[in-house]
Amino acid sequence: MSDSNTTTFTNPSIFILMGIPGLEVAHVWIAIPFCTIYTTAILGNFTILFIVKTEPSLHEPMYYFLCMLAVIDLVLSTSILPKTLIIFWFSYREIDFSACLTQMYFIHCFSVMESGIFVAMAFDRYVAICDPLRHSTILTNPVVMKIGLAMVLRGTILIMPYPFLASLLPYCTTNIISHTYCEHMAVVEVACDDITISNYYGLFVLFCVNGLDVFFIAVSYAQILRAIFCLPTKDTRLKTLGTCSSHLCVILAFYIPMIFSSLLHRFGHSVALHFHILIANIYLSVPPMLNPIIYGVKTKQIRGRLLWLVTHKRV
Template sequence: MPEIPFYVRVEHCLSYFMSVSNTTYFTNPSTFILMGIPGLEAAHVWISIPFCAMFVLIILGNFTILFIVKKEPSLHEPMYYFLCMLAITDLVLCTSTMPTMLGIFWFNSREINFSACLTQLYFVHSFTAIESGIYVAMGLDRYVAICHPLRHSTILTNHVVAMIGLAVVLRAGILALPYPLLVRQWPYCRSNIIPLTHCEHLAVAKLSCSDIRISSYYGLFVVIFRNGFDVLFISLSYTQILRAIFRLPTKEARLKTFGTCSSHLCLIFAFYFPTIFNSLTTRFGHNLPVHFHVLISNVYLLVPPMLNPIIYGVRTKQIRDSLLHLFLQKGSKVASWSSSSRTQLRAGLAGDKVLGPLP
């Protein structure tokens, strides 16, 4: 067997060590770089305008719902308790992503700490699951209210509502907990650039240089199990509701109840369709433009929280009447204060006889 020359062996060893040194394995990178919307960097400032407007509407709308339900004792019922849970969830969900997003659009602040990234992705996935669970609870409330109206107050007591809310939060927290734990344990040797406006589980896991099939399979299991179960339960609830609607005696009552349920179903569809579509395109939509995927991932985080106060708030007669009563009460107080002030000023000026009568 011919002996390999010494210089060939040295050259082979050097090339091997250089290849190893160029591949840096590290468990926890210090920072990630969020790209925002790749391909549309020049339009980030213009894109921020509708996103900022949606953020303002989310804050104002959901805080208004919370204020009205707290202020009006007649709204202390299961439906409005679930609506308050939904408003709090929407506020947490949007405030966990919007500051990062606007920082990228306005100040080109793209860096995010590794721990902050894991915290953000946990909040995104857990509160998305909480919102899905609340939709199920609200569907249950509508089912009991329409199909069993006389037993509504005895079935959905305050204790039962609190237990449902606790179960929704625990389910979401437990299902989302493996996401940051899995991401933290992977070694990273690739780019630390995330082509999104916020941290998501699979987008971060794809930067790992190890086999991430566990992360991918678990994420797919959560999407199928959570969304599949929730959509099935909501479908069963509204099927029974529709059957009860068609049994109502008058056409006016049927149209009124159907109008309320149809608006709720449209909002539920606006939540689940982008959520499932975003999850599937992340795994299988490799031919889709990156900016399209980023926009879809933002739609399911911002559009439902913006529409919830409108659909469940403005279109709900009790909340609309309470809001109108609140504004009228404020206006009457201002008017009465202004009238009394004019009366006092009129009396004082009449005593001094300095000016003529006030208008």
């Protein structure tokens, strides 16, 4: 593997992903929890898809959105973790320029899709709790499909400028990326030209897309909480709140590390680089693992179906 620090070039054919600089000696050990996370994410999300598909009582909008979330999580995990594990275990750090831009696109595209699905799930909970009599007429199967398609198109179109702008930049000083994957800002920061447009567009996506999603989710849950506290008995309030608890846990697990990681990349220059990269990996790797676990534990229908499958197979 050649060192490209001192090589002058305009269009590199490969980038070098360094993993977690400063923690190279611990890469083999760091890979163990990452491998566990990936395995759990794959098994958990496929289990959710299988349970919803085979259980007719779960063929409802909330579970359709949950299946969309599971598919997105599978793509996100597979876009990042296999290459990360190869870097950690085999020290194979090279990635083709086109493959790097493709990975960048998939990571950010499906992150935007996931954020959109959270908005759709919040809307579903809002209608189910605040206007339950109209839930089945508002969120019909065609409407759910249109919402899912809209979220896919939104992510596909909004993230297209990321790899396009990155491909136009000259990389004439280095092709070494201090990261475990081709994150947008990590890639454009190694360019030897002005990256203002890429930086501003990234901020636009962060605040005007993810920020608006957080706003709509907050508005939905403000209305949901108001409706819950108007219920007559404490038991009813707790039961209704329990139907939203899994969604709230998943939202917090996704948005808090995401916002923190995005702001660190742009404004946290005094923070240690390995901390940057660990947070970025947590933001994209941990939620796909946690989502099926949280929904499996918190959602009575999924938990019951899973227990039935386990006991039935044992018998």
